[in-house]
Amino acid sequence: MSFPEAGLSVAVDIGGTFTDVALTDQASGRTWRAKTPSTPADPSEAFLSGIRLALGDAGADASALAHVLHGTTVATNMILEGKGAPAALVTTKGFRHVLSIGRQDIPRKANLYTWVKPKPPVPASRILEVGERIGAGGTVIEPLDEESVRAAAAAIAGMGVSVVAVSLLHAFANPAHERRVGEILRAELPGVMVTLSTDVLPVVREYERSLATVLNATVMPGVTTYVQRLEERLAEEGAGAPLMLMQSNGGVAGAAKIRLAPALTALSGPAAGVVGARAAARACGIDDIITVDIGGTSADICLIKGGEIGLTQSGSVGDWPLALPIVDMITIGAGGGSIARIRDAALSVGPQSAGARPGPAAYGHGGTEPTVTDAHVVLGQLPARLLGGRMSLDAAAARRAVEEKVAGPLGLDALTAARGILAIADNHMVGAVRVVSVERGHDPRDFTLVPFGGAGPLHGCALADLLGITRVLIPLAPGVLCADGLLAADLKAEFSQALPSPGAMDAAEAAGIVAGLEAQAAEWFDEEGVAPADRRTACRALMRYRGQGGEIAVDYAACPAETEAHFTAGHRALYGFTLEAQIELVTLRVEATGLAASPPVIPLAEGREVPVSEHAEVFIGDTPTQVPVVDRAALGAGAVLTGPLILTQLDTTSFIAPGWTGTVHPSGAILLTREEPRS
Secondary structure, eight states: OOOOSSSEEEEEEEOSSEEEEEEEETTTOOEEEEEEEOOTTOHHHHHHHHHHHHHHHHTOOGGGEEEEEEEOOHHHHHHHHTOSOOEEEEEETTOTTHHHHOOSOOOTTSOTTTOOOOOOSSOGGGEEEESOEEOTTSOEEEOOOHHHHHHHHHHHHTTTOSEEEEEOTTTTTOOHHHHHHHHHHHHHSTTOEEEEHHHHOOSSOHHHHHHHHHHHHHHHHHHHHHHHHHHHHHHHHTOOOOEEEEOTTSOEEEHHHHHHOGGGGTTHHHHHHHHHHHHHHHHTTOOOEEEEEEOSSOEEEEEEBTTBOOEESOEEETTEEEOSOEEOOEEESOSTTEEEEEETTEEEEEEEEOTTTTOOGGGTSSOOSOBHHHHHHHTTOSOSEEGGGTEEOOHHHHHHHHIIIIIHHHTOOHHHHHHHHHHHHHHHHHHHHHHHTGGGTOOGGGSEEEEESSSHHHHHHHHHHHHTOOEEEEOSSGGGHHHHHHHHOOEEEEEEEEEEEEESOOHHHHHHHHHHHHHHHHHHHHHHTOOGGGEEEEEEEEEEETTOSOOEEEEOOSSHHHHHHHHHHHHHHHHSOOOSSOEEEEEEEEEEEEOOOOOOOOOOOBOOOOOEEEEEEEEETTEEEEEEEEEGGGOOBTOEEESSEEEEOSSOEEEEOTTOEEEEOTTSOEEEEOOOOOO
């Protein structure tokens, strides 16, 4: 299943507030974009209505689609909200309580004395043990007791569950028992889904591996139903194009793979945004960026150095660590819909959000709580109409919400309260930026800030000022950049194998493992129909010093000394020091990439004029200022913009603050600069 070199490709990203669509003609490079309110009760409605809007603008119908790409939060939301399907877990005898025991550490921001460990996603009453034992090196110590598996199946049949997770001890070293258990369960439990740890996360650490498999199990029925619903609706629409979904590793995969491991889609929407931001920056010749994706509910922050998107296997979704390869980013509850409240006589913003319904008070859907968006409206930074004029804002409702819920209780005027709301939200995001930059040895002033999402360009200049960053890049379509990122994403898959016994790297043993992983990658390439010229593989070694509890991923080389040198350099860059200790190789991973076909780039026509459509009253401090409002679609390459200025477009609004100057790049992006000496 490869990307088309001709025809229309459409990408749909469903967020908490809006659904974004990007439609591209692969032959000409022309792109049409659409934005429509999300429909939480049935996301497929917004999915189809958004596609119809984009196709209508292009003068085409669904039969012209060659590919449909989708970023979904279905799996993420089910995990966060605890609404996954009831599941059972089958594990090795003696390991029934692995999920309850977990790890001894507590979340970084939790109180040491009051934190309560969350309940496991599968209760002990639905965990069954089977007789078998495989050693850490993959040797069978105790044969599989198939009668115990059938007894477990009989017990599961009476539980009324629709899915079973299987995670046996050391299955990553030898999957034979686990695969046989899967065969028996499928035969004994027709209609019940079965997922194996060796298909989800075949690596060392029983807790993380079992948890990932269980979380995958709980979302399987929901994601499978959702994907099937989308495919049916596309067929009804007359689209014969295959559906591909974004993964949390920054690549896309076919629906068949996602049905097998739906947990791979957790955090897929933010990952698509990072891919889109990198593409926008590369078009301007910029490789070192910090991305800030501000949507309706959250802000996702990622640092990219040298154009490389980093992956981590230490990510989490809600209370649960998820050791699947995930784009390395920080997510906080700060978005346009984040609610401002008074707690203990102090103002707080988020993480609760007004969502799509009722949304901010300014949206006129019945919302009465003041939000970040309402604060922007009070200060005049948002125009009266959004979505190309299809959505009107109720400025009076926004002001009323801020006055009644924030300004009044604190004894402030509405303007001061609105500025306070934005200041708190901005400082939350600055803290997250420092986590991915300063805490990892990077000076944020050496990077270009790329704000995007529906609310990102409203905050870009303020965040840059707080961080001392003097260059900001606003992409061509920042409000739908996650959808653009889907179109720019490659096919991706990872194949991992933990060593039977971590230790000093043995060149012959490592080479044998890598050869096996590359064979799996080749098989995957064949299944996905990736042309030989578009296939890329890279091998990574997960290494640590003896005694350390976690690994870092570095480039693998056939020479042990070279691989260890990569680890030493990586450890020094990440932590600032190295140790006089043995370096251990724990896991090898092959990252397979099927390159997407890149449509032709259409440079923006040159045009120096900056036509002002109107002026809006914006409060700069306490002073009402008449600020020019410019339609971004009317700008040509080379146009120079001087703040304060409001830029309007279909998918978002940008606010260029005083002291900032912007130039329109031929790619359509706007490069903002503030010429001030570094302190």
